[in-house]
Amino acid sequence: MAAGGLAFAADWSLSSGHVPRGVQVAGIDIGGMERSDAQSRLESALNQRVTQPVTVRIGDVQATVVPRDAGLSVDWDGTWDRIGSQPVNPVTRLTSFFSTRNVEPAATIDDSAMTAQLAALSSHDRQPVEGGVVFDGARPVAVQPVPGRVLDVPAARTVLAEHWADGPTLELPAVETQAQVTSAAVDRTLREVAQPAVRAAVTFTGKGGNGTLEPAQIAGALTFAPNGQGGLTPSYDNEAIIAALEPQLKSTEIEPKDATFEVGGSRATVVPAVVGDTINWDKTLEGLPALLVSPSDRSKVVVYEQVKPKLSTEDAEKMGVVQSVGSFTTGGFSGPSGVNIRTVAEKVNGAVVKPGETFSLNDFTGPRGAEQGYVESGIINQGRPSTAVGGGISQFATTLYNAAYFAGMEDAGHTEHSYYISRYPAAREATVFDGAIDLKFRNNTPYGIFIEANANSSEVTVRLWSTKTVEVESITGERTKPTDPKEITLPKGKECIASEGAPGFTTSDTRVIRDSKTGKEISRTTRTVKYDPIPVVKCE
Template structure:
């Protein structure tokens, strides 16, 4: 609402014809010294209300009966009746143009105020009642320009601005006017600002100051009340201690968190779960550092205000024993980790099956330790896991499956040999010769295995092949002769399967012809003739074995007969003969078992080994490996004999000459001879030393039966042998080597019947021999036990002396006897008895 004239405020709504007034508001008005043009402009600018006001009474120069020369009147303006006492209805009026809100069908009017020139000026407001809507005459709209109104108002006398007289009685207040839709109820009447814009600045300042003072009082009061307490909203591992006194908060935390140290904490890593007890994992609590995190009351008013609406988790500061923590987490992290599964293709019969790639997972133990130490107090810890990517994509897998694997198994592969023979690689065998590996670019690369194909195909074409046969040297008419070798015709599988990948890529006509090649024997006729095998260079004979040992000796001797040792080659007796079991015809014979004579399949081969060793000894061969018997055996030369045991003890020698060596074996029912042929270049002399350091045997008493072999026993001793090698042409000494051997005493074995009482304990007397053996070997009775040597026994039944005899016993001639060495034992036997 605005003052529009001198004297009163009127607020209401006029019809467009000026005939209606609603919600008239009549108040005393302050004099308004603004010019009429400003007042007219202010009146016309109100967008939400319509105003009407009475003009001030005319000055003394304008009587009621005189024409009004002020601008704003029109020639046809109606005049009131010419009377001395104007009635309220006759009072001159000023019509404020109707102003309606834009957008409601009316534009704000710029028509100036209208006043009748024939109507006398109204009386002061104090003595003249306000006209009602019924008595107010309608005023026509004035179409004159607005500038005429402004000029007329500007020419009005200054008396028009005199103060209005107070009304005789207060006017009846009109009913309130509802705010316009969408308007701001807190705005001033003209909608130009907030509700307080109409208030005096001093009032606004007082209100604001009061609010600030109130907030300050509340801040100080809140700060005083919370002094010495934990800030609001603080939690430690989910434990709410905000607002508690500091000492009570500490006690609360110590009670709860100390219990949690001994409670299992659920640990997760991906899909793997487990439990770890913090205290057992080396976790503790740093109370000082944890309580320091609580802090003091915040002074920032905004922080204090925010504490009413949220929480602050400060966590627990832990101490840790890294070694114990790693141990506790190691098993869990190992279980949580798994290797990636690369995409691949496998074959199930004749069907290729794709292996879908799957990333792996791993847990970094250092990171896991840090996370557990930080989060254990919450009762559950989720450890971070790292994904281990795969290199094969699903697209690459599908491509290899469609382009390679499926065609590869579409049909059988056939290799055509001679004479109509064919070898077939069936489609369900393709998986044995084809596999896939990652190519590094997301795909799979095929890998072909021709050797696996050869294993399947070669046996099928063997009938079409001719194996080569080496040239050999045979003793014919008492002298060596070369038997020519035979060339062979074999399938060249490398050339035959050159197109193997291409064959597997096609789906029809999957056949190829076998390529044959001529193959020379390993030892050709020409090479055999150049070996220089033409004379005996070493020979030795042993005898005195029993029948069973003879069977085994003759079998092994036949296997090595005719063997050729080329220059620089090493010969192995076990390697050349191979297994010596019942399947090969070997029988049970004497060995040394558990420190005393025993029996096993293949026993007796040590006699062949001793014979071969002595033949190579005198032929000048280089000793690579040999072992003497634990007990001395009288038919063998002392310190110049050997034993063997399949899989444990071997006899090996090397041909050091430029010519070859032929092994010839000759056996009878009682002896065996080994003869070496070659080119003689050296002479060998053996010098056997005196026997010293005799030791007495023990006596062992066993129950009579097959497991007991009686023995008269013999003393043990130490002896050495020296080999002197000289040049066969010049006689110059080439080498001089001494080997010292200590033989164990042969125990006295007594086989006692259960009812015999000879004073001996049934488990055997392990003391010094009750019947010491003579100082020197004596002939044994006819019932003497077979020679006890570890010869040819199966690996599943080794004796104790087998392990002992595995130790080499090469000593210089002047060296003291070793503390414990396998030594041969002299068991006197009559001729013809069996021994190993």
């Protein structure tokens, strides 16, 4: 015992200030070395390792990580705490002569860099292949589920922090992820739904004609999605089914038509409405999933429904549209303007304005662009001639305005041209611009209004048909306050349209409305209009 005590005392004295025997840090042997020498050896080795790429394996995928780029560096105080001091236990001191103790270097972590590194490694995740059924043409094909694999991020963070210095390769933990749909559900759906659905065509029997839904069309409209309980739910694209059947069954439908009017000579007569008989697709396609898996019947009766017209024959007959109550004709156009005037006249011809309704030219025609058949023609822009798609429509607006004027309609909003155009009546004309300047009138009578609009190569006529209740007189005022035109010089080109100019002036129009039976005056309204001078435009 005395000898043992002397040996312990001697070893304690000799090892004071040294690293415990048998210690290795990340495989670097520093056992028994003085601490300063051990520190130097560790710094030299670990500072080099922190910059060297480490291969990491995630399942069957390999990637590289540079510890320093992942936010890792050596925590020297923590590392020395793990190494510890000379053991007091004599047994431990004795066994240290014959054994080794590996110590992992403690690490400090830059959270943002580590998070970015783990996100980059997560890009190697493999999501599970979901089980399902797809179609190759009209042939159903089973898609068996395949498990996925994703990085276990918290555990991978721990492995990188603790073992980055261990060697050239690290295994990072991963978690297997399962598909929602089971293999049994895939096989059952293939057998019980997909295969029966496309085994033969389905016939839809309509009134006087049939439509056929072929297996390939069924396959194109049938899809399957996980139901959250391990199985698959079929889904049918009704829009695709309708698109396949509608052209085949279109001839079996009767489209509704509003009642309208036919004019001839001095009288207007009612053209009866047509009650529609159209396919109710929702009801027609009810029960289709059950029909497609039925072992026998592969046919369905088309369901129709009546669609009433917006204006019935009875309502049209009550509107009192029997005679012309106001008409107007303008001319003097040609070329592109004529194209636009004829296009808008065709659109407005046949319009019906019910009692109390307001007719808006812009709202009724909608956009007047190239897609609607309008072309580029002359307009007035900022007080001088220019061109735009739809130019010339103002002549139609003036014609319509005057027809409504002489029919006694209530003016609900119109705008005159900025300067006078000689082919229009002064102070009794209107301009329009798509989406900005409109022409409106309100049917202030107890009768309906039917608009007849016709245009040829040089004239346009608008006639309003109803029951005549008033006589309208127009009184044009004198022209006063003349103003001289200014001269404008513009560069030659498409944007410059030469003009000789004309003086401006102020004038008025007075509309007098009288009862058509008694001749008694109902109203007298004066509108004063100031026309700007037409500038003299020179192109040089």
